[in-house]
Amino acid sequence: MEERFDDDQLLAVLTHVIDETDPVPADALATAMAADLSGLDAELAELVFDSLLDQGGTTMRDDPGDVRSLTFTSGDRTIEVDLADGGLVGRVSPAEDTPVELEQGATRVPLPVDDLGRFRAVVQPGPLRLRVGGAAGAVATPWITR
């Protein structure tokens, strides 16, 4: 018996076959490449609570209308977000004259913020993050996978 190919040869063919049968979708690649490089100087807020990950699995309900609550902090600023399938409501504190932007893919949308620091937005499927400006400096939340 003679082996037609050794491990390395077989792995090389396998690498090629896996790439060929399950290629990276062009639209997903384009989305990743279009990531915004302009806001990298913003302070990255810390995720301190995520109801999806911090509650025990047994407390999760099977209702798709569930709201996911997240809290981020950066310095003495706090950003709270309640996220449902089609929209979000949130609050930034301390409430001051603070611009808030919703970022999805390469798109940024400024959100109206009321006197109490509250804001709301319609969201598209896929990952999102919030950017908060103001005199205290620019803060961005980490990307929220949803």
Next chain:
Amino acid sequence: MPAVGAASDEVGQTRFEELVPRAIAGDRQAWEALVGRLQRVAWHSIAGFDLGDEDRKDAFAATFFRLNERLATIREPAKLPGWVATTARNEVHTLLRARRRLRATDPHDLPLVPQPALSDEGLMNDELHGAVRRGFASLSARCQELLRLVTLDPPLSYAEVGDLLDMPHGSIGPTRQRCLDQLRGTAALRPFIAGR
């Protein structure tokens, strides 16, 4: 180890150590080169899970958004392939929890699901490739997952693969060997292996 499918243009060959600071400085070409070099790692390390196509694409994109947001904190750019694979699988874990398909909190606990047979359409003009594809499709989900992770480009170390699979690092080599032997033993591959 040379990267098998790395882009041949100049930026595509640039080391991660140089691309990362350039991307932080806003160099879009450097960022696109980073994504281009790491795309296969991000995509193939999240195959085989109970995710729809759109969710898998979201996990892929979110991996690079997270790389983007963490660029300044990357201390060892050479370890980026392992970081990307880990991050991509964490994104899958989060999505599976959000879709109520997973209650576990351990990020290693990612159940594999049987994958639909891959289409034959116009992909394989080579008999051997077709046989490897059919043989691979007939392997166990665990062997498929391990072989996907040891054929990533750029490659991961056995230690990194072991961490992803929560397996002892020393068992990756022997398991890889066993899965390759199973692949050789499949009905599809046997005619290509035996001496004739």
